[in-house]
Amino acid sequence: MTERIPASLRTEALEQLLTERGLVDPAVMDTFIANYETNVGPLNGARVVARAWVDPEYRARLLADATPAIKEVAWGGGANGEHIVVVENTPEVHNVVVCTLCSCYPWPVLGLPPSWYKDPAYRARVVREPRTVLAEMGLELGEDVEIVVRDSSSEVRWLVLPERPAGTEGLSEEELTALVTRDAMVGVAKVSAP
Amino acid sequence: MSPAPLAVDGPAAPPRANGELLFSAPWESRAFGMAVTLHDTGAFGWATFQAALIARIAAWEAAPAGSWSYYEHWLGALEDVLAGDGTVTTTELDARSATLAARPAGHDHRDDETGHGHGHGH
Structure with missing residues (x-):
């Protein structure tokens, strides 16, 4: 807890000691x-x-047990890769993900979390006033849409399966892949048709 | 150990598609890399590190000292885990940090701006 030494120096010192x-x-x-x-x-x-959008059987496997289903199509190993649970957004129910205690996040499928996800303000406020926070982030949801806040932890790391946008019926799986954003998979945005 | 390489171009290419800088300073990436590497070699379980990180963040949030820096808490958690099992004690780390701080001006070379700098110490 020697906070007078800058973190950059402590990091360098720690790396030296561990390397030696x-x-x-x-x-x-x-x-x-x-x-x-x-x-x-x-x-x-x-x-x-x-x-999941193009293959209903895959979608069912993904929602039932995400970790092995993810490994069918993408690398799913390493730290923060276990215990991923996928929840589906629908016109009636919108899931949004947070980690209230720290920064739990499904690294293999989303990479490292953005700074706002780790920020104390997002972590506290999205639980208390999700509709307002989402609106501030550009996602206005109707009052009739139920918002479910999913709190990630080391036991469960949530991933949102966003709604497939209307007008994308003719697109290939590869074309659909290009539409899906990180924010939609955290639940702070929707996927838009091209 | 390593994930399979993926295409890094195209509209969904990480991380540029989402426009985020992962690390705001080179030391943050080194602190990140140390924890991930140590976990990968079995030095500690991820849950152990996570618990230490939660404790560091909770302590700051209970009594915020200075501005919020996620990776300072990350580094603090790593220090706590390594001190907890005696791998690197706080005394050792303080001493080495003080040695580095005492380097003459200009010795503090800037090559870790590229993310490759690290004192090899031997």
């Missing part, structure tokens, strides 16, 4: 960081969503 003891290899760290910066991201989740 053979506990981390900086080159391996580089690989992990690069993977999360460039490879692991919402494209994985978008593939899962698009598959």
Whole structure:
């Protein structure tokens, strides 16, 4: 808790000590960081969503037991990859995801969480006043739509299966994948037709 | 260990499609990478790290000191886990940090701006 030393220096010191003891290899760290910066991201989740939209049997498997179903179409391993549960948005029920205690988030399918997801204001407010928070983020939901706030934890990491937008009946799975955004899979946006 | 490479172009390409900078400073990516690497090699279970992170965040939220910095809590959680099992004690870390802080000006080279900098220490 020696807060007078800047975090950058403490990080460098910790990496030195761990490297000297053979506990981390900086080159391996580089690989992990690069993977999360460039490879692991919402494209994985978008593939899962698009598959669920075009394949009803896959959709059923995904909603019943998401972790193995995700691995059918995307990489689903590593930290924060277990215990993913998928919930479906409908015209009547809108799910939105938060982690009230820290930042639990399904990394393999969404990448690392954006800063607003980790922010104390989002984490506290979306629970108390989800309709207002969603409206501030640009998603106006009718009063007749029930909003369900899903609190992620190390036991359950929620992923939203957004509604397939009208007018996309003729699109291929690949074209649909390109429409799905991270925000829609967190539940703070909807997917729009192209 | 590593996820399969994916296409990084196209409209849904991560992370650019969603326009977020993952790390606001190079040290944040190193702190992130250390925790993920140590978890991958079995140094600790993710739930252990998570519990430490929750405790750090809760402590800040109960009595906010300074501005919010997610990765300072992340680093603090990592320190707590490693001190908890004796892997790296707080005393050792303080001493090494002080040594680094005492480096002459100009020695604090800037190569970690690219994300590849790290003191090898040997």
